[in-house]
């Protein structure tokens with residue numbers, strides 16, 4: 001009996017790990033990207049997705065440089081140009097100082113049909129998404145931690161353990 005429950009528990013954990021790897025292989029979830037644990041160059045250092053004039057968000061994030069932001073920056077900036085139909089023309093993401101984040105929001109480029117939206121955020125590689133309207137073209141300061149598939153499972157681990165132990169009591 002004990003062996004059976006143990007086997008079941010192992011299977012559940014493996015399914016969890018396997019399914020996450022599977023999702024990762026199929027389509028990169030940029031929210032799950034964790035930078036390698038290299039030493040931080042200074043306190044409160046962080047990274048941003050960094051690209052210049054990428055054609056779409058996938059190609060920006062996919063080939064983003066992985067380097068620490070300079071010490072005179074505090075935020076990640078995203079500048080998104082798109083047509084009136086909403087298709088992206090160019091995306092630039094970088095580390096930014098407070099003054100570079102002074103202007104966020106969207107505006108029509110003068111003399112063209114293009115719109116430019118700018119957003120800033122605070123935190124490790126926080127500039128995943130593109131700003132597309134006044135709702136998301138904002139200056140977002142530190143918010144709740146990102147969660148991934150299995151870390152939510154981890155929260156339920158005590159419950160899981162309890163369920164498996166209950167029949168043994």
Ligand SMILES: *[C@@H]1O[C@H](CO)[C@@H](O)[C@H](O)[C@H]1NC(C)=O
Pocket residue numbers: 132133134135136
């Ligand atoms: C802004 O864009 C987001 C994402 O594309 C969308 O979900 C939301 O409904 C938009 N908000 C407005 C006010 O258009």
